[in-house]
Amino acid sequence: MLASQRHTTIMDEIRRTGAVRVQDLTAQLGVSDMTIRRDLEQLAERGLVHKVHGGAVLTLNSSVELGFETKAKLQLPSKSAIAQMAATLIRPGSAIALSAGTTTWNLASLVAKIPGLTIVTNSTTVADLIANTPGAGDQTLILTGGVRTPSAALVGPVADLSLRSLHVDQLFLGAHGMHPTAGFTTPNLAEAETNRALIECASQVVVCADSTKWGSVGLASFGALSTAHVLITDDGLSDDAASLLREKVGKLRMAKLSHEDSPTIVG
The missing domain is CATH 3.40.50.1360 (Rossmann fold)
Structure with missing residues (x-):
């Protein structure tokens, strides 16, 4: 699965539940926890999620503007x-x-x-x-x-x-x-x-x-x-x-x- 496809799946899941855990995503997507952590880092850089211990939650700030x-x-x-x-x-x-x-x-x-x-x-x-x-x-x-x-x-x-x-x-x-x-x-x-x-x-x-x-x-x-x-x-x-x-x-x-x-x- 391409990184962009993983990102789409992760965002679909986090919008549905409000939060995701790294261990759940590794099982769902069949990739390593390092890959998932990197995916969450990239989504966090775009202001789409907020990283927490063991996973991420949906960000509610719609005014984040990255450089x-x-x-x-x-x-x-x-x-x-x-x-x-x-x-x-x-x-x-x-x-x-x-x-x-x-x-x-x-x-x-x-x-x-x-x-x-x-x-x-x-x-x-x-x-x-x-x-x-x-x-x-x-x-x-x-x-x-x-x-x-x-x-x-x-x-x-x-x-x-x-x-x-x-x-x-x-x-x-x-x-x-x-x-x-x-x-x-x-x-x-x-x-x-x-x-x-x-x-x-x-x-x-x-x-x-x-x-x-x-x-x-x-x-x-x-x-x-x-x-x-x-x-x-x-x-x-x-x-x-x-x-x-x-x-x-x-x-x-x-x-x-x-x-x-x-x-x-x-x-």
Whole structure:
């Protein structure tokens, strides 16, 4: 079982019972207690659980916002696979927007090599990566102003105003969480408003979120699940979650995680 699939199972169990024990999870998932402790550590770093002696409990704090450097180390295979799939949707010469986030940051290195793009972003890390990628194409890069958050997003009235004067063909949007009723969420109120401005300026909204984001709820919602014309995630998503998302989003795409194969569409 892949780490992302274990994380999904652990989160399903902890939401059902409110707490999990390491010894129960090792028996349920058939892995070592060291593996489970590492899984719980990664979930705790994302603010999804709170570690206690012998296990973990569900965190109730929906306003936890981890820094960019911390988030960039999490779910790397999933983010890479999602980014590769997202890049196949981009047409040379089009105008696109990339929101802040570590998944869109993974996409940025691929975007930098697509010729003729106009790229709008409210992320300082995305802008830096595109500007400094060797072999970058002849893009036009537009960085919004705004106040920088811990996740390297530029948000607030300046960012919102600049975005509302623009129109792009596609928006590639990250999310802190995705939930059946809360929709797409973030722990930052100002970032939620700026994400709404990004959505309003785009003809097509492509949400890029790994499967561990399912069921997580941040402080502020910025769009219903139906906001996504396309949702790209990974195949660690449970069957029930995939079924629900297919009903809500325009199109669900799941990158198959494999060390040998390229990401493929499985749904």
